[in-house]
Amino acid sequence: MPDGCYMVNCNGPDGQQRSGVAYYRNFIFGGGNDGTQPDAFIYTKFDGFTTWENQSQSVVFADGTKFSWNIDGSAAGTPVGTRVGGAGNGFKEWSVFRDSDKFMFTNGDNFNCSKIYIAA
Numbered sequence: 369m370p371d372g373c374y375m376v377n378c379n380g381p382d383g384q385q386r387s388g389v390a391y392y393r394n395f396i397f398g399g400g401n402d403g404t405q406p407d408a409f410i411y412t413k414f415d416g417f418t419t420w421e422n423q424s425q426s427v428v429f430a431d432g433t434k435f436s437w438n439i440d441g442s443a444a445g446t447p448v449g450t451r452v453g454g455a456g457n458g459f460k461e462w463s464v465f466r467d468s469d470k471f472m473f474t475n476g477d478n479f480n481c482s483k484i485y486i487a488a
Contacts, residue, residue: 372488
């Protein structure tokens with residue numbers, strides 16, 4: 369089974385907003401990972417949502433793996449499933465697709481996270 373990442377926006381219990389990247393060893397297209405905890409998670413921003421589009425960005429997970437992405441500037445307005453960029457982690461390269469903005473999981477900080485983009 370392939371692996372992949374979700375770029376997520378998360379809402380906290382007191383109205384806080386954060387963004388992050390969720391890594392899944394067993395990535396399942398079509399919502400198959402919905403409701404499950406990621407194998408690794410890292411915040412990209414603590415004080416509002418990340419602007420995912422129109423710039424190269426990266427994070428480093430706790431195990432030292434660097435995940436980088438570049439998403440087209442017009443990606444936010446594209447239909448779900450549209451290829452909008454590329455990503456990689458030093459081991460493999462993925463395409464990035466627009467996702468549904470739907471709830472995906474509640475993380476350990478009690479933030480409800482919704483999927484914005486997928487890299488698979």
